[in-house]
Amino acid sequence: MSRLEMNDAFAATVAAVAPVILLVAVVEINNHRKHVGRVYEGLERRMAAAASLYAAGAQPTREQVLAADDALPEYSVLSWRDLSILVYVVSAMLACAALVYAEVSALHWLGTPKAGPDPRLAEHCFAAVVFGFVWICLSPALAMYPMLLKPRWLSPATIPKMSRFDRDVRRYRQEVADEAENARRADE
Template sequence: MKMTETYAATIAAVAPVIWLVAAVEGHQYIKQFEGFAKLDGGLGQARRLAEAVEGRATHEQLEAIASARRRGEEAFPRKEDIFGRIRRYVALAYLAVAMGLLSAEFMSLGWLTTPDRINEQYAAWVCLCAVVAGFVLVTIMPVVVVLLTWAAGTRKANEDYEWLVEFIEGQRNLRSEDSRQET
């Protein structure tokens, strides 16, 4: 592979377009993850409320827990710590590809504008790798992020749901014991 004027000009035109798409896509993911962090999955809230109960829950406590649980079953639960990790990995992937695309851009423009041409084979390979990585990122990253967020959210929701089922069963048992003692 060898750097030519046509190849360098193509890279100089294509790299910023891929970079722009990746930047917009990355910005949308960051905004989406910030929204996830603000949302409180009802199951998590219900679990926190239930964990605060010592002994037999009052009617008001049970109502608050049941209400939060219903909201959690209706909405996809999102936990800041899980989504924060995914957000960091996505941001790092976009940063790495952006740096590669910027390097390819500078390399191709530098090659076109200087009389002392750098190693043509090296420059051509760097540009090719950066552009391919950019295409792969903007094509595959949305699918990866969706799968990661779905898996993380589903796992956490299942844990919270199972814990709440055990809590409710324990509260029923406490109420049954209280009823037996009263009679």
């Protein structure tokens, strides 16, 4: 890569482009804010229900498990689509920080009398603007596609309870469906 140098035109371009990219990034982040909140709230409620149903090794009845499942939003702990949120949030924070850095640096350089070419600053500003631009282009994918995540409230103790809860829900729903089918056949 060729050596970049700060000059008036480059610094002015960075000072003009960085806030535009930052504004688009903030709008993109805000568009996903409500979804992020719903995902965390739904998963926290499901985890709390599973933890309380299976507390101290308890075996809840079919009716208790199905009632708890009916009261919760539809959600799976292994929904990779929603587990990409951590990567999305961290990358959004990094993009915003890089763009703010580029903006402030370019403005500082422009305001410094007889500022030199400062190749390092030019490269940092260039990298920040490119990172911000790439983030804007990729952020919808980051918000939608799977990335690994281990939430702070997901402990090794809750995973078996959540798995057991989901297994019991599937088993009990099948039992209810089978009973309804048998009752229908008996009525015929």
